[in-house]
Amino acid sequence: MADGLIPVADALARILAAAKPRGAETLPLHEAAFRTLASDVAATRTQPPFPASAMDGYAVRAADCVAGARLKKIGEAAAGRAFHGRIGANETVRIFTGAPVPDGADAILIQENATTEGEMIIAREAVGAGRFVRPRGLDFAQGDVLLQAGSVLNARALALAAAMGHPTLPVRQKPIVSVLATGDELVRPGEMVGPDQIVASNSFAVCAMASAKGARAIDLGIARDTMADLDAALDRAVAEKTDVLVTLGGASVGDHDLVQKALTKRGMELGFWKIAMRPGKPLIFGTLGETIVLGLPGNPVSSIVCTKLFLEPLIAALLGQPGAGADPSEAAILAADMPENDLRQDYVRARLASDPSGLPCVTPFGKQDSSMLRLLTESDALLIRAPFAPPAKAGETVRIIRL
Numbered sequence: 001m002a003d004g005l006i007p008v009a010d011a012l013a014r015i016l017a018a019a020k021p022r023g024a025e026t027l028p029l030h031e032a033a034f035r036t037l038a039s040d041v042a043a044t045r046t047q048p049p050f051p052a053s054a055m056d057g058y059a060v061r062a063a064d065c066v067a068g069a070r071l072k073k074i075g076e077a078a079a080g081r082a083f084h085g086r087i088g089a090n091e092t093v094r095i096f097t098g099a100p101v102p103d104g105a106d107a108i109l110i111q112e113n114a115t116t117e118g119e120m121i122i123a124r125e126a127v128g129a130g131r132f133v134r135p136r137g138l139d140f141a142q143g144d145v146l147l148q149a150g151s152v153l154n155a156r157a158l159a160l161a162a163a164m165g166h167p168t169l170p171v172r173q174k175p176i177v178s179v180l181a182t183g184d185e186l187v188r189p190g191e192m193v194g195p196d197q198i199v200a201s202n203s204f205a206v207c208a209m210a211s212a213k214g215a216r217a218i219d220l221g222i223a224r225d226t227m228a229d230l231d232a233a234l235d236r237a238v239a240e241k242t243d244v245l246v247t248l249g250g251a252s253v254g255d256h257d258l259v260q261k262a263l264t265k266r267g268m269e270l271g272f273w274k275i276a277m278r279p280g281k282p283l284i285f286g287t288l289g290e291t292i293v294l295g296l297p298g299n300p301v302s303s304i305v306c307t308k309l310f311l312e313p314l315i316a317a318l319l320g321q322p323g324a325g326a327d328p329s330e331a332a333i334l335a336a337d338m339p340e341n342d343l344r345q346d347y348v349r350a351r352l353a354s355d356p357s358g359l360p361c362v363t364p365f366g367k368q369d370s371s372m373l374r375l376l377t378e379s380d381a382l383l384i385r386a387p388f389a390p391p392a393k394a395g396e397t398v399r400i401i402r403l
Helices: 008-017 155-163 202-212 227-239 259-265 300-318 373-377
Strands: 024-028 057-060 070-077 091-095 107-110 114-117 120-123 145-147 168-172 176-182 216-223 244-248 269-274 282-288 291-296 330-334 345-353 361-364 381-385 397-402
Touching: 008 269, 008 282, 008 300, 057 070, 145 155, 176 202, 176 227, 202 216, 202 244, 202 300, 216 227, 227 259, 244 300, 259 269, 259 282, 259 291, 282 300, 291 300, 300 345, 300 373, 330 381, 345 397, 361 381
Parallel strands: 070 091, 176 216, 176 244, 244 291, 330 361
Antiparallel strands: 024 168, 057 091, 057 107, 070 120, 114 120, 269 282, 282 291, 330 397, 345 361, 345 381, 381 397
16 A cells, blocks of 8 residues: 555454464363463263252152152152162152152152141142153263363353363463553653643553453563663563563654664564554564564554454454454444545544444544543444445445454
8 A cells, every 4th residue: 555554454464464373271171261261171971960850859750750649759860869769650859940850750740739647748730751850961972072172261151161170271471561551751640740741541451452352461560762771671571571562652653752763773674664553553563583573653542442443353363263364344424424434444443333234333523632531431333444445435335443
């Protein structure tokens, strides 16, 4: 494209091509929540391991259990306490939910449909074979692969892993993402703000987004616009064994934009540094040894949008998650006319509402300045406008990425 700009899709493909999945570590279940599985996990046991009662009632032989049948109670079975005898003709065993169904029985007469007379049980209705019996292996069988490598271990997955008999699980090591804000104009929240300064905000968002996707985020603080300060910060990144170094600001080539120079001086192989997108045009991608470098723009909205589009998929790739580079967009109905677009792909902040079509209805905000964080917090989605897109009318179908 013109002026050395590369398309968003090409930029993402180049970034993901540099990602090598992290190694594995084994963690106990209680420490594995929301980690990414490093390998497939198969069941070590069959569940349930025996035919089990699904209801409280009486274990019976279906052939005997017709309406009005009188059955003799010969014992009791509860969860964890099986009845070890065998049910014969016209016999029954009191049984509770989860208990093993005794030998000879093939159905459960629920207690609501039984009348007791001493040791005799009178059936109020017939019961068919298999009624209220959970067969052995109803849930899964030993050897079944139930959790796949690359899946994130949510609460349901952890419960399943426990039921499968696994006290520990192999998970990917967390990628280390170090975030460095740069610029003489920045101060930390709570510090005195000079007349030419602003409060640094980007690093908090980027660290939070990285952590939410499974990385270990490290805030390296603020580096001033000097080579000495940048070098010291980069030394800290090396000491942290950083997998992904994210710099904020200084990604252009102005007199005070020293980030690219400092990285190149240390041996960074530059992949690209300009993308055909808005917001977020000046974005550095390179590799510094085994470390992947993403130099994001300093404008708050630009850095957050670029984190969404590039850093989040990169973390997914480092975790070995399938579909790390899959298209995250979905269809929506445009609620307002939009003008034609230029050579850059736009990510327009917008609100969502319901639409009778079943698709979300998207309304772009009028102002889109990349410094306006308040507008971003009020947005539900980014409305995508492709390069050179013609004017769009309300009612047309467009693509969005939910925030």
